[in-house]
Amino acid sequence: xxxxxxxxxxxxxxxxxxxxxxxxxxxxxxxxxxxxxxxxxxxxxxxxxxxxxxxxxxxxxxxxxxxxxxxxxxxxxxxxxxxxxxxxxxxxxxxxxxxxxxxxxxxxxxxxxxxxxxxxxxxxxxxxxxxxxxxxxxxxxxxxxxxxxxxxxxxxxxxxxxxxxxxxxxxxx
Amino acid sequence: xxxxxxxxxxxxxxxxxxxxxxxxxxxxxxxxxxxxxxxxxxxxxxxxxxxxxxxxxxxxxxxxxxxxxxxxxxxxxxxxxxxxxxxxxxxxxxxxxxxxxxxxxxxxxxxxxxxxxxxxxxxxxxxxxxxxxxxxxxxxxxxxxxxxxxxxxxxxxxxxxxxxxxxxxxxxxxxxxxxxxxxxxxxxxxxxxxxxxxxxxxxxxxxxxxxxxxxxxxxxxxxxxxxxxxxxxxxxxxxxxxxxxxxxxxxxxxxxxxxxxxxxxxxxxxxxxxxxxxxxx
Numbered sequence: 094x095x096x097x098x099x100x101x102x103x104x105x106x107x108x109x110x111x112x113x114x115x116x117x118x119x120x121x122x123x124x125x126x127x128x129x130x131x132x133x134x135x136x137x138x139x140x141x142x143x144x145x146x147x148x149x150x151x152x153x154x155x156x157x158x159x160x161x162x163x164x165x166x167x168x169x170x171x172x173x174x175x176x177x178x179x180x181x182x183x184x185x186x187x188x189x190x191x192x193x194x195x196x197x198x199x200x201x202x203x204x205x206x207x208x209x210x211x212x213x214x215x216x217x218x219x220x221x222x223x224x225x226x227x228x229x230x231x232x233x234x235x236x237x238x239x240x241x242x243x244x245x246x247x248x249x250x251x252x253x254x255x256x257x258x259x260x261x262x263x264x265x266x
Numbered sequence: 267x268x269x270x271x272x273x274x275x276x277x278x279x280x281x282x283x284x285x286x287x288x289x290x291x292x293x294x295x296x297x298x299x300x301x302x303x304x305x306x307x308x309x310x311x312x313x314x315x316x317x318x319x320x321x322x323x324x325x326x327x328x329x330x331x332x333x334x335x336x337x338x339x340x341x342x343x344x345x346x347x348x349x350x351x352x353x354x355x356x357x358x359x360x361x362x363x364x365x366x367x368x369x370x371x372x373x374x375x376x377x378x379x380x381x382x383x384x385x386x387x388x389x390x391x392x393x394x395x396x397x398x399x400x401x402x403x404x405x406x407x408x409x410x411x412x413x414x415x416x417x418x419x420x421x422x423x424x425x426x427x428x429x430x431x432x433x434x435x436x437x438x439x440x441x442x443x444x445x446x447x448x449x450x451x452x453x454x455x456x457x458x459x460x461x462x463x464x465x466x467x468x469x470x471x472x473x474x475x476x477x478x479x480x481x482x483x484x485x486x487x488x489x490x491x492x493x494x495x496x497x498x499x500x501x502x503x504x505x506x507x508x509x510x511x512x513x514x515x516x517x518x519x520x521x522x523x524x525x526x527x528x529x530x531x532x533x534x535x536x537x538x539x540x541x542x543x544x545x546x547x
Contacts, residue, residue, distance in 0.1 A: 156529075157527070157529055158507070158528060158529025158530055158531065159529070159530050159531070159543055159545070160422075160531040161530075161531065161532045161533065161534075161541050161543070162427070162533045162534075163534040163535070163536065163539045163541065164535045164536060165535075165539070166537045166538055166539070167536075167537070167538045167539065168539045168540070169539070169540040169541075170540065170541045170542065170543075171540075171542040172542065172543045172544070173543075173545075174543070174545050175545065175546050175547060176547075177526075188536075
């Protein structure tokens with residue numbers, strides 16, 4: 094009898110917990126809750142290395158020099174570049190997007206796209222002797238990429254982020 | 267003797283053209299097919315033209331339609347020294363100033379300020395523009411106003427960007443406080459500034475160091491439509507080009523290029539956008 098009563102008590106005691114857990118399962122993000130995590134958009138980040146073909150494609154579609162296009166309000170681009178051959182294309186479409194690009198490389202080919210609001214990219218390399226081919230694409234809001242330094246892995250890197258609130262931080266030693 | 271007669275005739279023509287009292291004009295011409303034409307309407311206008319040698323030509327108009335616009339306090343200073351130079355200044359409205367100084371080699375400079383069609387008489391116009399060119403096939407043009415205001419028509423801007431520029435209504439008025447100074451030294455430099463709106467600024471400085479290759483072609487163009495836009499370019503080197511097109515208000519573009527064959531294209535459409543580019547080699 095004692096065992097039966099104990100089982101009943103335990104069942105009553107844990108039933109609210111089970112209910113609460115089940116209710117939490119219905120939320121978009123289980124462990125956290127905020128305006129960003131509760132968004133219907135799913136953040137998606139891909140960091141990959143470009144093969145030779147992708148590098149050639151990137152080089153062919155960007156013309157020499159730096160081309161910057163900003164459509165929207167309060168966008169910022171600060172680019173400080175030093176290389177023997179520079180091919181940089183920047184496209185910011187939205188509001189309050191920011192790009193800080195400070196790079197010294199042997200050659201530099203880079204495509205940067207930010208579509209949405211409040212996106213930020215900070216890419217800094219004091220000096221590298223690599224031929225750099227990079228692509229950074231952010232589509233969504235409140236996304237962030239920080240890249241510091243360049244090494245053999247990151248010199249041909251492509252970073253793509255979609256959704257809201259995604260963030261990638263790269264420290265290339 | 268022919269030169270003297272030509273100079274005297276030009277001065278007489280200037281004297282006849284300057285209608286209202288208080289206008290001042292001085293033209294000095296020495297050598298080789300020079301021409302000077304100054305027309306001043308309004309009050310307190312001033313014009314100085316000094317030309318020396320080789321196919322120079324200068325035209326200065328100040329206060330084109332004084333019956334419609336109070337054209338006063340305009341100033342124009344043109345100095346040309348050698349080799350097929352041509353200078354043109356046309357100013358209307360209030361308080362404009364324009365100086366052009368050219369030395370050597372096929373230079374040409376043009377300044378338009380407030381070419382306003384059917385604008386109200388209360389339209390302002392505190393425009394300032396001075397251009398300095400020294401050497402080698404340079405061309406510098408400043409349009410601050412309307413009818414002389416050109417738009418980019420193609421490369422290096424994309425078709426979509428040209429479409430945005432075509433969407434801007436020109437003439438854009440009224441005009442106030444536009445500023446443009448352009449300085450070029452050496453090689454085959456080209457500078458162009460076009461501003462429509464109020465309180466815009468444009469500064470272009472191009473310097474090509476000695477010893478650069480023959481294919482030098484520094485080019486810097488600013489197109490700004492809107493209010494309170496600023497564009498600054500400083501270039502020093504070989505084959506540098508820079509093009510800035512800003513549509514909207516409070517946009518800023520600053521480009522500094524030093525060294526070999528850099529290029530920069532900056533396009534902003536909207537408000538309060540900022541572009542800073544520094545390239546060094």
